[in-house]
Amino acid sequence: MKYLPNNLLIEEYLEKFFSILSEDALATIGNWITGVLVTDKPTINKISKDTIGGFGERKMNREIQKITKQMPEYYKNFFSKFQSSPKISISPSGYTIMDEKIIEKTAKNIEGVDYFYSTKENKPILGLSLISTHYWDRRIEYPGLFDIYRRDRELEKYGKSDEYRKKNEIARELIVETYKGGSKSKFWLIDAAFFEKENVRLLKSYDASYVSRLKTTWSVTYNHCKWTVPEFYESIPKDEFELTFATNPKSKEVKPFFLASRDVYLKGIGTHRVVFTKEARELKDGTYTEKENGKWRALVTNRLDLTSKEIVELYMIRWSIETEYRDDNQNLYLHGCMWRNIEGQYCYIALVFMAYMFLCWANSREDLDRFKENRRTLGEKKEAFEAYCIEQFANYLSSLKEQCKECNIAKIIYDNLYYGKIFHIPSKTKVI
Numbered sequence: 001m002k003y004l005p006n007n008l009l010i011e012e013y014l015e016k017f018f019s020i021l022s023e024d025a026l027a028t029i030g031n032w033i034t035g036v037l038v039t040d041k042p043t044i045n046k047i048s049k050d051t052i053g054g055f056g057e058r059k060m061n062r063e064i065q066k067i068t069k070q071m072p073e074y075y076k077n078f079f080s081k082f083q084s085s086p087k088i089s090i091s092p093s094g095y096t097i098m099d100e101k102i103i104e105k106t107a108k109n110i111e112g113v114d115y116f117y118s119t120k121e122n123k124p125i126l127g128l129s130l131i132s133t134h135y136w137d138r139r140i141e142y143p144g145l146f147d148i149y150r151r152d153r154e155l156e157k158y159g160k161s162d163e164y165r166k167k168n169e170i171a172r173e174l175i176v177e178t179y180k181g182g183s184k185s186k187f188w189l190i191d192a193a194f195f196e197k198e199n200v201r202l203l204k205s206y207d208a209s210y211v212s213r214l215k216t217t218w219s220v221t222y223n224h225c226k227w228t229v230p231e232f233y234e235s236i237p238k239d240e241f242e243l244t245f246a247t248n249p250k251s252k253e254v255k256p257f258f259l260a261s262r263d264v265y266l267k268g269i270g271t272h273r274v275v276f277t278k279e280a281r282e283l284k285d286g287t288y289t290e291k292e293n294g295k296w297r298a299l300v301t302n303r304l305d306l307t308s309k310e311i312v313e314l315y316m317i318r319w320s321i322e323t324e325y326r327d328d329n330q331n332l333y334l335h336g337c338m339w340r341n342i343e344g345q346y347c348y349i350a351l352v353f354m355a356y357m358f359l360c361w362a363n364s365r366e367d368l369d370r371f372k373e374n375r376r377t378l379g380e381k382k383e384a385f386e387a388y389c390i391e392q393f394a395n396y397l398s399s400l401k402e403q404c405k406e407c408n409i410a411k412i413i414y415d416n417l418y419y420g421k422i423f424h425i426p427s428k429t430k431v432i
Helices: 008-017 023-038 044-050 057-067 071-082 152-157 167-180 197-205 229-235 308-317 320-332 342-364 378-403 408-419
Strands: 095-104 114-118 123-136 141-149 187-190 209-213 219-222 225-228 242-247 254-266 270-282 288-290 297-301
Touching: 008 023, 008 071, 008 342, 008 378, 023 044, 023 057, 023 342, 023 378, 044 057, 057 342, 071 141, 071 167, 071 342, 095 114, 095 167, 095 308, 095 320, 123 167, 123 320, 141 167, 141 320, 141 342, 167 197, 187 308, 209 308, 219 229, 225 229, 242 308, 254 288, 254 308, 270 308, 297 308, 320 342, 320 378, 342 378
Parallel strands: 095 187, 187 209
Antiparallel strands: 095 123, 114 123, 123 141, 209 297, 219 225, 219 254, 242 254, 254 270, 270 288, 270 297
16 A cells, blocks of 8 residues: 555644654654554565655664664653543543563564563463553553563673563553653552562552452461461352352453452551452353362452452453554554664564554544544554545545646556555545
8 A cells, every 4th residue: 555654644643742853753753653554564664665755764764773772761751741632641530451461573683582481372482571551441542651571691691681670670660650651540450470569569659559360379367367369269168159240341241250259468568358250151051150160360459349340340451451462463563573672672662552552542533533433443443544544645646636637647647546456445535
């Protein structure tokens, strides 16, 4: 698909949230965001070739390389400005999610790349460890701040051992930077790996609530007796597990569970509510039994006013960050970056997140309404933007045809661009 470098909607987006670079750098980033949204398996080479009158591959590379080292600060500044817009800012009624994702890589000679355990693959895989946040509420969702976790052995290989940080150190830095950026988040949903006492105390200092999964290695105190989490689970009578139907707030999917809860004391962080959950399945006679015998998990929260059902439904929202990672790969080619230095990897991830956030911003306005009615998923938002780009290019061609009405060569080019194989104009696209 051919498109113009000066996309008016993206120019407005960058001017509003990212106007801290040179004119050429902004033009390059705008061109790159357009390309990643409308090009299949985008590369700088493909983007430069598909752009009519844009920068060449060499200049695009040069302009992006100029900003890679500063991108961490640029992106934080961008995130902060993004929070200044009421329609899309993180509100007290929304939820901030934190998780780790392994971005698969095929080459070992990329900074940051090592073998990390993947829960999806259930084995160590070669990749980049991305720790990031994601925001969700009933009207909008988008990625937040992020950082890259690097193993000490991998850092040693590059002579950077002094840069080593534990995962939870990175998690705390992300929490602090999220609030510095203007977030009004009052509720966090976090994976068990990040449910650490220091992290909890930090969240409490911001008057934040949270739901997490509780590791089985933890101990709890109940009625002045100390228990390991598995021992405590075994102490609860089976008839206390109540059949409950929980609804996923995002997908609206209803799932049956057996739930039992207790208020316990966790040393160093106070009283918490623990909910033991077991997935249920319906039998032919209409009754329910455990889906998998002996399989359970413990959820934990500092909100003692929430019911067991509410706690489970809140934890279901945490899956939003998993669907974001899927969208990042399928729609924005997150895993496709082969830049070898860590600054390049960070810059690429930031640009992918900015492309994702652009679609959310554009969708919150009226700019994409006439191109696609239903835009719930990122893929649907992307389709609407593609139609917008096609219309822009079609209008550009129309203007060229008007300037040269009697030119047969121009007419042949015009007709082939419209009706040939270069791109297809959807029937709903209005050509002025």
